[in-house]
Amino acid sequence: MADAERLIEMLAAEARPVRRLRPPGLRAALWLGAAGAAIALAIALFSDLHLFMARVQNERLVWEMTGMLLTGILAVVTAFYLSLPDRSPLWALLPLPPLALWLATTGYSCYSHWFTDGWVPGSSWDCLKFIIGVSVPLAGSLLYLLHRAAPLAPVRVAAVGGLGVAAIAAFTLQFFHPFDVTFLDLGTQVAASALVVLATAGYERLALARGVR
Amino acid sequence: MAAAQDGDRRAYETLLRQTLPYIRTVVRGLNATPDRVEEVVQEVLLTVHRVRHTYDPARPFRPWLAAIARRRAIDALRRRRRTETHEIFDEAAYETFADPEANRHQExxxxxxxxxxxxxxxxxxxxxxxxxxxxxxxxxxxxxxxxxxxxxxxxxxxxxxxxxxxxxxxxx
Incomplete structure (x- = not known):
């Protein structure tokens, strides 16, 4: 009992003023705004928007991209909320409906492409590199901001954040992939996104095991 | 807590002392062994200190504190289960020979x-x-x-x- 009392004295003695975190919704909006601006600039400079506009006539692709974008936005917002101690873990359910839409539309596309094209390699390797390449800087900046809340369940927060980043990367890929995709391409996009989620959560797990925090 | 965030040390100390019984209750409720309760209580206090900038004065204080206490108690419980599954504490195993003098050579x-x-x-x-x-x-x-x-x-x-x-x- 005396130890706890002594610890309180020590903690109080070194308690400097702290800067309160801004509301999680605002922090998420700021990160999404910055990431969105960078992605919009890259799309304007480097993508072929004419080809994209032709491809986006396909209603299935519109639904798929809506699922990706909403998954990305809601997962990032969720990660900021979950990083705080007193927010309900039920927040983790928020990105699930758009995730289901994304996986269902992609799954349906895979199914139809399997019958029309079969096992055609397409540009799967490029899809994988693109999603990972876009995800790394996004995940790095997002984890940096999420760590400022010193989350109590960092692996869960990182996994949800990783889902958001992977979904945003997959959404961005559609602007740089202005040709018909194959069964393998679609599978690779989902696999690369899953890899990003696992890598982000794995990084946090490793950081914990090494006693970084 | 809002005063503590602004650097009021006296308010912070009073708050931590007042919350101590509540933290102990939460930890005891989740951590079965009484010998570990104080250790977990200290971990809760340290976590409160580390994440005190995450408290939003517009929201109630108790759910914020309870979430931290519960999380740390559950972490401690998991850690203990992991340790008990893989390790056995055997003090005698550190002794190479029965005669303490003989161990000097090893040391x-x-x-x-x-x-x-x-x-x-x-x-x-x-x-x-x-x-x-x-x-x-x-x-x-x-x-x-x-x-x-x-x-x-x-x-x-x-x-x-x-x-x-x-x-x-x-x-x-």
Whole structure:
């Protein structure tokens, strides 16, 4: 009992003023705004928007991209909320409906492409590199901001954040992939996104095991 | 808590003292063994200190505190289960021979100079844990408060440091 009392004295003695975190919704909006601006600039400079506009006539692709974008936005917002101690873990359910839409539309596309094209390699390797390449800087900046809340369940927060980043990367890929995709391409996009989620959560797990925090 | 966030040390100390019984109740409710309760309570206090900037004065304080206490108690419970599954504590296993004098021979490689060099070669986090806990003899809570590292991380680092030192000094 005396130890706890002594610890309180020590903690109080070194308690400097702290800067309160801004509301999680605002922090998420700021990160999404910055990431969105960078992605919009890259799309304007480097993508072929004419080809994209032709491809986006396909209603299935519109639904798929809506699922990706909403998954990305809601997962990032969720990660900021979950990083705080007193927010309900039920927040983790928020990105699930758009995730289901994304996986269902992609799954349906895979199914139809399997019958029309079969096992055609397409540009799967490029899809994988693109999603990972876009995800790394996004995940790095997002984890940096999420760590400022010193989350109590960092692996869960990182996994949800990783889902958001992977979904945003997959959404961005559609602007740089202005040709018909194959069964393998679609599978690779989902696999690369899953890899990003696992890598982000794995990084946090490793950081914990090494006693970084 | 809002005053504590602004640097009011007296308010902070009063708040922590007032919440101590509540923290103990939450921890006791989740952590079955009474011998670990105080250790977890200290971890909760340190976590409250570390994440005090996340408290939003517009929201009630108790759910914020309860979430931290519950989380730390559950972490401690999981850690204990993991330890009990993989490790057995056997004090006698550290003794090589029954006669204490005979063990001196085994301990000789850990001479002061050799030990200092071996400690200096440790990774920074392990070296810091050994310095605070073994060389300066601080308690886990004191070492944690001074270094800003969690008690769990300190335990892991010191355990790994001793394993590394034993390997280096005895060649085991």
């Amino acid at each position: 000789r490689p850990a001479s002061a100079a050799g030990l200092s060099a071996a400690v200096a070669d440790l990774p920074a986090q392990q070296r810091e844990a050994v310095r605070l806990l073994k060389l300066r003899g601080l308690s886990l809570a004191e070492a944690s408060a001074e270094s800003g590292t969690s008690i769990a991380a300190l335990k892991v680092n010191v355990h790994r440091a001793i394993k590394t030192l034993r390997k280096r000094l005895t060649g085991d």
